[in-house]
Amino acid sequence: MTKRKKQGLILLTISVPMLWFGFTNFMSDTTSSNALGMMIAISITFGGLFAISGLIMLATKNSLGIWDIDDKGRGESLLASQTKVEDPPIQKEIINQPTKKVNEMAETTNTSVEMMKREKELEARRKELEGLLEEVRQEETELEQNLQAKGWVKKDGEWGIE
Secondary structure, three states, rough: OHHHHHHHHHHHHHHHHHHHHHHHHHHHOOOOOOOHHHHHHHHHHHHHHHHHHHHHHHHOOOOOOOOOOOOOOOOOOOHHHHHHOOOOEEEHHHHOOOOOHHHHHHHHHHHHHHHHHHHHHHHHHHHHHHHHHHHHHHHHHHHHHHHOOOOOEOOEEEEEEO
């Protein structure tokens, strides 16, 4: 038995008690609390999911769901004329040398990425400073109101008593 079929059987085995618990409690209308109602709903949902997954795993041979694919024996039906390659092999020096465009793109990308990171840092600092400025404005407003309540008056940017 394959590993996939064993996993399918395990899922089916787990789904049976979950579905039994969920459906028997659901049909008996004995949900006395919200927690029990949630457990019943979760039990039915996951039990159904496990049952469907287990059946699919038992019915198919691989994760793609394709039935008769066998990794053994691939390429045996090819003709000898189909396997010959007439092109010369690629030289290692050509493969190991990156092109100018690749290098330029890498430099541009690094620079762009660094610039984007810096922009995000500056944005965060700006937001922090705006927050601090707003706090200072609020505190100044409260202080001015307290001073005015005590009889102080602001004339030409200077505080004085009336």
